[in-house]
Amino acid sequence: MSTEFVSTIGLEVHVQLNTKSKIxxxxxxxxxxxxxxxxxxxxxxxxxxxxxxxxEAVKMAIMFGLAIxxxxxxxxxxxRKNYFYPDLPKGYQISQYEIPIVSGGSIEIExxxxxxIINITRxxxxxxxxxxxxxxxxxxxxIDLNRAGTPLIEIVxxxxxxxxxxxxxxxxxxxxxxxxxxxxxxxxxxxxxxCDANVSLREKGSIQLGTRTEIKNLNSFKFVEQxxxxxxxxxxxxxxxxxxVVQETRLYDPQKNETRPMRSKEEANDYRYFPDPxxxxxxxxEETLTKIRENMPELPHERKTRFADxxxxxxxxxxxLTSDKSLSIFFEAILKERDIDPKFxxxxxxxxxxxxxxxxxxNPQDITITAKDFADLLFSIKNNEISSxxxxxxxxxxxxxxxxxxxxxxxxxLSQISDEDELNKLVDNVLKNHYKSVxxxxxxxxxxxxxxxxxxxxxxxxxxxPQIVSKILKNKLKK
Amino acid sequence: MNEKTLIELREDIRSKKISSTELTKFYxxxxxxxxxxxxxxxxxxxxxxxxxxKIADAEIAKGEVKKLTGIPIAQKDIFCTKGVKTTCxxxxxxxxxxxxxxxxxxxxxxEGSIMIGKTNMDEFAMGSSNETSHFGNVHNPWDLKCVxxxxxxxxxxxxxxxxxxxxxxxxxxxxxxxxxSLTGICGLKPTYGRVSRYGMIAFASSLxxxxxxxxxxxxxxxxxxxxxxxxxxxxxxSKKDIPDYLEECRNLNSTKKIGVPVEFLQxxxxxxxxxxxxxxxxxxxxxxxxxxISLKSSKLGVSAYQVVAPAExxxxxxxxxxxxxxxxxxNVKDISELYKKSRSEGFGNEVKRRILVGTYxxxxxxxxxxxxxxxxxxxxxxxxxxxAFKNVDLIIGPTAPDVAFKIGEKLNDxxxxxxxxxxxxxxxxxxxxxxxxxxxxxxxxPLGLQVIGNHFEESRxxxxxxxxxxxxxxxxxxxxxxx
Numbered sequence: 010m011s012t013e014f015v016s017t018i019g020l021e022v023h024v025q026l027n028t029k030s031k032i033x034x035x036x037x038x039x040x041x042x043x044x045x046x047x048x049x050x051x052x053x054x055x056x057x058x059x060x061x062x063x064x065e066a067v068k069m070a071i072m073f074g075l076a077i078x079x080x081x082x083x084x085x086x087x088x089r090k091n092y093f094y095p096d097l098p099k100g101y102q103i104s105q106y107e108i109p110i111v112s113g114g115s116i117e118i119e120x121x122x123x124x125x126i127i128n129i130t131r132x133x134x135x136x137x138x139x140x141x142x143x144x145x146x147x148x149x150x151x152i153d154l155n156r157a158g159t160p161l162i163e164i165v166x167x168x169x170x171x172x173x174x175x176x177x178x179x180x181x182x183x184x185x186x187x188x189x190x191x192x193x194x195x196x197x198x199x200x201x202x203x204c205d206a207n208v209s210l211r212e213k214g215s216i217q218l219g220t221r222t223e224i225k226n227l228n229s230f231k232f233v234e235q236x237x238x239x240x241x242x243x244x245x246x247x248x249x250x251x252x253x254v255v256q257e258t259r260l261y262d263p264q265k266n267e268t269r270p271m272r273s274k275e276e277a278n279d280y281r282y283f284p285d286p287x288x289x290x291x292x293x294x295e296e297t298l299t300k301i302r303e304n305m306p307e308l309p310h311e312r313k314t315r316f317a318d319x320x321x322x323x324x325x326x327x328x329x330l331t332s333d334k335s336l337s338i339f340f341e342a343i344l345k346e347r348d349i350d351p352k353f354x355x356x357x358x359x360x361x362x363x364x365x366x367x368x369x370x371x372n373p374q375d376i377t378i379t380a381k382d383f384a385d386l387l388f389s390i391k392n393n394e395i396s397s398x399x400x401x402x403x404x405x406x407x408x409x410x411x412x413x414x415x416x417x418x419x420x421x422x423l424s425q426i427s428d429e430d431e432l433n434k435l436v437d438n439v440l441k442n443h444y445k446s447v448x449x450x451x452x453x454x455x456x457x458x459x460x461x462x463x464x465x466x467x468x469x470x471x472x473x474x475p476q477i478v479s480k481i482l483k484n485k486l487k488k
Numbered sequence: 489m490n491e492k493t494l495i496e497l498r499e500d501i502r503s504k505k506i507s508s509t510e511l512t513k514f515y516x517x518x519x520x521x522x523x524x525x526x527x528x529x530x531x532x533x534x535x536x537x538x539x540x541x542k543i544a545d546a547e548i549a550k551g552e553v554k555k556l557t558g559i560p561i562a563q564k565d566i567f568c569t570k571g572v573k574t575t576c577x578x579x580x581x582x583x584x585x586x587x588x589x590x591x592x593x594x595x596x597x598x599e600g601s602i603m604i605g606k607t608n609m610d611e612f613a614m615g616s617s618n619e620t621s622h623f624g625n626v627h628n629p630w631d632l633k634c635v636x637x638x639x640x641x642x643x644x645x646x647x648x649x650x651x652x653x654x655x656x657x658x659x660x661x662x663x664x665x666x667x668x669s670l671t672g673i674c675g676l677k678p679t680y681g682r683v684s685r686y687g688m689i690a691f692a693s694s695l696x697x698x699x700x701x702x703x704x705x706x707x708x709x710x711x712x713x714x715x716x717x718x719x720x721x722x723x724x725x726s727k728k729d730i731p732d733y734l735e736e737c738r739n740l741n742s743t744k745k746i747g748v749p750v751e752f753l754q755x756x757x758x759x760x761x762x763x764x765x766x767x768x769x770x771x772x773x774x775x776x777x778x779x780x781i782s783l784k785s786s787k788l789g790v791s792a793y794q795v796v797a798p799a800e801x802x803x804x805x806x807x808x809x810x811x812x813x814x815x816x817x818x819n820v821k822d823i824s825e826l827y828k829k830s831r832s833e834g835f836g837n838e839v840k841r842r843i844l845v846g847t848y849x850x851x852x853x854x855x856x857x858x859x860x861x862x863x864x865x866x867x868x869x870x871x872x873x874x875x876a877f878k879n880v881d882l883i884i885g886p887t888a889p890d891v892a893f894k895i896g897e898k899l900n901d902x903x904x905x906x907x908x909x910x911x912x913x914x915x916x917x918x919x920x921x922x923x924x925x926x927x928x929x930x931x932x933x934p935l936g937l938q939v940i941g942n943h944f945e946e947s948r949x950x951x952x953x954x955x956x957x958x959x960x961x962x963x964x965x966x967x968x969x970x971x
Binding site for chain 2: 057
């Protein structure tokens with residue numbers, strides 16, 4: 010008898026908030042500074058220092074809570090999570106435990122197969138730890154405390170995702186949301202957005218969840234998908250062989266595409282949580298909430314609805330354009346620059362610009378081409394200054410050089426001949442050379458019109474504007 | 489000169505009867521002469537003090553005087569002082585030099601006072617006898633074989649022996665009031681939140697409060713007005729206005745009814761009871777109505793305290809791991825051994841005991857039975873005080889169960905040592921202000937009267953203390969050897 014297993018996934022997403030200073034100190038949160046240059050006395054946990062809560066971080070957590078229709082706790086509590094680790098200067102992390110700032114709420118996710126609601130258990134504020142760097146010195150570990158104290162929200166989902174695709178969709182939805190809210194740069198390479206995945210299998214039909222493992226610190230959508238798929242397979246094999254899944258934390262190795270148990274130092278942790286006596290309960294008044302609510306930016310689903318009302322685009326186009334905040338902003342900025350058809354613009358953004366971005370593995374927010382240059386390019390195409398085909402090569406040159414389209418068009422001699430005098434001469438030449446055909450045309454063989462256009466194009470080495478040539482031809486052939 | 493109060497010295501300096509440099513040298517000389525017997529200082533900052541005195545004299549010459557211009561002060565070695573060693577009485581920090589000043593230090597500096605040194609203390613303020621210091625015992629100026637109390641034993645002894653006109657202290661369960669009682673001086677613990685804790689090395693964050701030692705209530709009032717106030721670096725500091733404590737200490741007269749908790753007198757030593765009743769008689773003569781009150785839960789204070797304080801301390805002291813600062817063990821094979829050895833070598837027994845107790849109390853499965861239970865007792869104690877203050881203006885009692893005990897006597901009996909705080913811990917648990925002032929002697933050793941006020945009513949207890957000091961002269965007595 011073969012048993013069928015179904016997988017269940019829950020995610021804990023860590024989102025670094027993009028406040029200027031740290032959650033409990035005035036040190037800068039800027040990424041990439043010289044090690045330990047952005048760690049002040051508070052971040053170093055020097056004797057006598059005290060944490061002071063950054064109100065901006067609280068505001069951002071509230072914005073997230075409001076965006077997922079969660080309950081905002083009006084007196085949430087900071088707690089200390091006690092454990093020793095060299096990159097944790099105080100020997101405890103300030104986090105929230107019993108009463109988090111955000112609880113409940115949900116988001117909608119979408120895969121090729123399914124649209125569904127994923128419930129969010131809670132989201133709490135906490136400080137990030139520093140970084141241990143093990144490969145810089147032989148037999149020694151280096152500590153960089155620049156990251157220590159960077160504000161995070163940890164978003165904990167209910168175990169409601171059925172497979173890796175749903176997990177990735179959930180992550181992408183959260184990622185898009187925090188970018189829309191402008192509470193995080195969402196940069197996964199720099200660790201601003203990372204997640205732990207809890208994976209378990211249970212027999213089909215059973216309600217009881219199986220033993221779960223936690224895969225720590227996944228920092229790309231691809232790795233999340235691969236790690237979960239690997240873990241589902243691994244657990245499935247164990248269960249089929251009547252072996253038990255051990256509840257443990259595992260690390261994903263992208264090189265080998267496998268998960269491995271973390272070293273046992275993390276074992277048997279008793280974090281001894283207790284309310285941090287250095288911090289007061291985070292009091293959030295109705296007034297504060299109202300103010301934040303009134304100033305909420307447009308959310309992804311709201312922008313979707315507006316695009317549908319405003320631009321007459323397909324659901325597919327809108328889905329892609331609004332999936333990323335900067336892409337949707339880019340799209341609208343183009344329309345503001347020039348009077349161009351939205352559908353025509355959407356096509357160019359999605360099929361040409363995004364394709365280029367994908368080819369270069371660039372995130373939409375990192376595209377350097379400006380909306381103005383892109384609008385100018387589309388305008389040139391629309392006005393027949395250049396053909397669509399030429400437009401694509403101009404775009405590629407814009408991507409590589411950063412030059413504006415008109416200078417690229419000029420320097421490559423790409424622009425179409427739209428000067429009427431010049432075209433008149435070309436047309437006259439063609440008509441003279443094909444006088445017999447002209448006769449035939451005038452006698453009713455109107456399908457020869459295309460032949461004349463083609464002949465002029467050939468004469469001009471493809472540079473003539475077909476529209477203008479047609480216009481001139483029609484005029485001349487009438488006479 | 490060492491018998492003079494801070495207020496008197498301030499007058500002498502302002503009227504140029506004496507220069508700050510002369511005054512500073514006078515106290516530095518007394519430290520040099522007497523402190524070998526007491527061991528009340530860990531660091532004497534002579535050069536720093538003389539430089540500051542020179543600046544003070546220049547300011548006085550220009551007529552620019554602030555509240556404490558030119559006045560020497562000793563700082564408990566728990567306050568971080570920029571560029572000067574801050575040891576907290578521990579081997580762990582025996583070479584630690586803070587890159588910043590505690591807010592208390594900054595405020596006292598800004599008022600023109602002159603730090604003459606850092607005083608000895610129980611390690612990380614854990615102790616009631618100053619015997620847990622890595623830098624050795626402090627001796628009681630009234631009897632060198634006795635302890636001065638703790639944890640602020642060095643500050644108390646130095647003021648009592650006239651090595652400084654005043655000193656800072658910190659009080660987590662009685663660490664200012666108990667040594668003040670045992671050395672015959674005034675010790676004030678303000679309301680929790682009145683004085684910033686920033687830069688004051690944490691023992692138990694929800695109980696710790698900075699305060700002062702001086703000879704008189706007025707001196708305490710003056711110093712309190714210099715130290716108090718909201719600090720944006722300490723979220724638990726209060727935004728309440730700072731009254732002119734000195735003025736209110738002199739003129740506030742609305743106190744009528746004073747409560748004596750019956751629980752404080754049960755099982756009280758006969759000699760101490762006798763002295764306390766004399767003090768009560770003095771107050772009655774001053775037309776105060778003295779009434780019995782009951783603070784039933786205060787008996788649970790020490791137990792609750794011995795859970796809450798170690799719990800917080802176990803977490804607060806985690807940062808001393810040998811990685812970034814403080815003592816670091818040699819020849820370790822991995823990070824875990826670095827932690828274990830650095831902490832085993834750097835901490836003394838009492839600190840280790842409290843870390844163990846606290847770690848246990850916070851552990852999964854014990855948290856509810858210990859930490860949460862203790863917090864409930866804490867709320868109970870607070871509400872009993874609240875109820876009491878609806879009926880009385882102030883509460884009085886003996887500060888400590890007895891006079892100073894012999895060095896070594898209780899060192900191996902932690903429970904007996906912890907009971908030294910039996911009358912003082914409740915006010916920390918409730919966050920209330922309290923002062924200890926000299927009220928008499930038993931066997932030639934001083935005893936303190938504790939006056940407890942409602943939250944932020946420092947002026948009221950200071951005023952009563954001043955009036956008591958107008959009709960008594962206990963606070964003027966000086967230990968013979970140090971006159």
